[in-house]
Amino acid sequence: MNITVDESKCCGAGQCVLVAPDVFDQRDEDGIVVLLDATPEPGLHAAVRDAATICPAAAIQVHE
Amino acid sequence: MSAAGPRIAVIGASAAGLAAAEGLRRLGWDGVITVVGDEPHPPYDRPPLSKQVLSGAWPPERTALRDAGRLAGLGLDLRLGTRAVAYDPARREVTLDDGERTVLECAGVVAATGVRPRTLPGTEGVEGVHVLRTLQDALALRRRLAEPGRRLAVVGSGVLGAEAAAVARGLGHEVALIGAQDTPMERVLGREVGALLAGVHRDHGVTLYPGRTVTGIAVDGGRARGVRLADGAFVEADDVLVAIGSEPAVDWLRGPAAPDLSDGLGCDRYCAAAPGLYGAGDVARWYHVGLGRHIRIEHRMNAGEQGLAAARNLLAELDGERFGQRSPFEPVPYFWSDQYDLKLHAYGILAGAVRTEVLRLGGDPLRLAALYGDADRVTGVLGIGLTPRQARSLRPLAAAPGTWQEALARLRETVAA
Ligand SMILES: Cc1cc2nc3c(=O)[nH]c(=O)nc-3n(C[C@H](O)[C@H](O)[C@H](O)COP(=O)(O)OP(=O)(O)OC[C@H]3O[C@@H](n4cnc5c(N)ncnc54)[C@H](O)[C@@H]3O)c2cc1C
Numbered sequence: 001m002n003i004t005v006d007e008s009k010c011c012g013a014g015q016c017v018l019v020a021p022d023v024f025d026q027r028d029e030d031g032i033v034v035l036l037d038a039t040p041e042p043g044l045h046a047a048v049r050d051a052a053t054i055c056p057a058a059a060i061q062v063h064e
Numbered sequence: 065m066s067a068a069g070p071r072i073a074v075i076g077a078s079a080a081g082l083a084a085a086e087g088l089r090r091l092g093w094d095g096v097i098t099v100v101g102d103e104p105h106p107p108y109d110r111p112p113l114s115k116q117v118l119s120g121a122w123p124p125e126r127t128a129l130r131d132a133g134r135l136a137g138l139g140l141d142l143r144l145g146t147r148a149v150a151y152d153p154a155r156r157e158v159t160l161d162d163g164e165r166t167v168l169e170c171a172g173v174v175a176a177t178g179v180r181p182r183t184l185p186g187t188e189g190v191e192g193v194h195v196l197r198t199l200q201d202a203l204a205l206r207r208r209l210a211e212p213g214r215r216l217a218v219v220g221s222g223v224l225g226a227e228a229a230a231v232a233r234g235l236g237h238e239v240a241l242i243g244a245q246d247t248p249m250e251r252v253l254g255r256e257v258g259a260l261l262a263g264v265h266r267d268h269g270v271t272l273y274p275g276r277t278v279t280g281i282a283v284d285g286g287r288a289r290g291v292r293l294a295d296g297a298f299v300e301a302d303d304v305l306v307a308i309g310s311e312p313a314v315d316w317l318r319g320p321a322a323p324d325l326s327d328g329l330g331c332d333r334y335c336a337a338a339p340g341l342y343g344a345g346d347v348a349r350w351y352h353v354g355l356g357r358h359i360r361i362e363h364r365m366n367a368g369e370q371g372l373a374a375a376r377n378l379l380a381e382l383d384g385e386r387f388g389q390r391s392p393f394e395p396v397p398y399f400w401s402d403q404y405d406l407k408l409h410a411y412g413i414l415a416g417a418v419r420t421e422v423l424r425l426g427g428d429p430l431r432l433a434a435l436y437g438d439a440d441r442v443t444g445v446l447g448i449g450l451t452p453r454q455a456r457s458l459r460p461l462a463a464a465p466g467t468w469q470e471a472l473a474r475l476r477e478t479v480a481a
């Protein structure tokens with residue numbers, strides 16, 4: 001799995017951080033998503049896919 | 065049925081419908097997934113319409129929810145520009161208006177048809193009268209606002225009207241915001257925060273007409289000329305945006321054996337409206353166990369979460385052995401709004417609160433956290449101008465509603481941290 005994020009689409013909802021805190025964080029200044037781990041271990045894949053589906057700005061792409 | 069196996073139909077090809085289709089695939093449904101959408105476009109996102117698309121910051125393609133490759137990868141039977149016109153709950157058959165009046169036999173159906181904007185009677189086809197729900201709507205209004213020096217009257221001071229007013233002012237147009245409420249977004253934010261927001265709009269040069277009733281739109285030679293108010297006032301305008309709320313798109317579900325359609329599609333705790341029929345997104349009113357009542361939420365986050373939940377529960381109903389048990393859908397509602405450089409985040413239920421406590425942070429009147437609830441319990445929390453960590457830390461307050469005393473103590477701790 002390889003993850004990319006589109007910072008300019010992100011609306012700072014932080015839902016990804018709630019679903020997969022090991023993979024996503026938010027910048028302090030403006031809440032924009034920070035990708036902590038672009039190739040997370042398999043145990044995190046389900047959470048990452050959920051995060052990508054529910055991200056309200058469609059800012060997370062998962063490549064598998 | 066065809067060799068490809070049984071079919072699940074998802075009606076509505078937007079945020080909730082796409083999340084449902086993605087969920088169905090990911091959870092292992094290997095039958096057909098037919099997604100029916102009456103708009104011509106592949107699934108796109110609506111929140112940017114009143115923000116980046118209206119301002120011109122984004123080209124319309126940027127609103128696509130998934131790129132073409134990803135969409136193709138889902139292996140959907142995607143029928144765009146096609147409307148569902150009838151549903152037979154006993155036979156689980158959906159009828160389409162595709163010329164042949166195709167009838168889809170289904171194992172299950174997810175209803176994700178969203179809402180349609182309310183309009184003012186007698187304004188159909190009048191040039192310069194707009195609603196803002198679809199990409200087409202946004203581009204039509206954008207075209208007008210792309211020319212300098214326009215006068216825009218916004219009818220309705222809910223979140224949509226307030227956002228559009230902010231964008232139009234940002235582009236330098238003359239903007240009037242006319243609302244039945246005394247302050248913008250008052251139904252959701254309450255009077256105190258609404259008054260703050262009113263101040264922000266006024267400071268940016270928006271002319272506010274609070275607590276007013278619109279009696280009609282003046283038309284001259286087929287073109288809007290302004291808005292007439294019940295108190296006799298007349299607001300001159302080149303364009304009028306009507307943002308007075310919406311109605312759930314449930315016409316296709318009507319019929320003698322129809323499920324409860326009194327305010328959207330009535331669903332149980334699992335988002336089920338009838339055997340094999342699930343609702344998701346703006347159209348669905350479901351029983352939220354934690355809140356102990358039915359709610360219908362018109363927010364973007366809920367569309368994705370409920371689409372996923374409806375997919376899970378439908379699969380569990382169809383084949384519990386393979387897909388496990390159904391579970392109640394009990395999200396913590398969330399929405400955000402952008403106006404000027406203000407960012408609002410809210411968790412839980414704010415509307416209908418009888419008590420509000422606003423906590424101002426530091427000297428800046430536009431940095432605040434507020435609690436909303438009934439007499440005994442806090443049900444929702446709002447943050448304006450908070451850091452992301454502070455905003456996220458508000459969520460537990462709405463996730464496990466406590467007494468006012470507890471919540472206030474926790475809120476003070478949270479925002480002080
Ligand atoms: C301009 C705008 C700005 C917004 N901003 C925010 C925001 O900042 N924050 C936030 O939380 N939320 C916001 N929202 C709300 C959010 O966009 C919605 O909650 C979300 O789009 C709901 O998704 P949905 O899939 O349930 O419904 P919809 O997006 O309405 O999609 C339903 C789809 O089904 C189609 N359809 C309807 N009937 C039929 C039929 N019979 N057959 C086939 N297709 C049919 C419709 O044409 C539509 O394409 C905004 C909405 C708008 C319009």
Ligand code: SF4
Pocket residue numbers: 005009010011012013014015016017024026031032033054055056057058059060
């Ligand atoms: S969920 Fe999406 S919009 Fe929200 S912070 Fe994460 S990437 Fe950004």
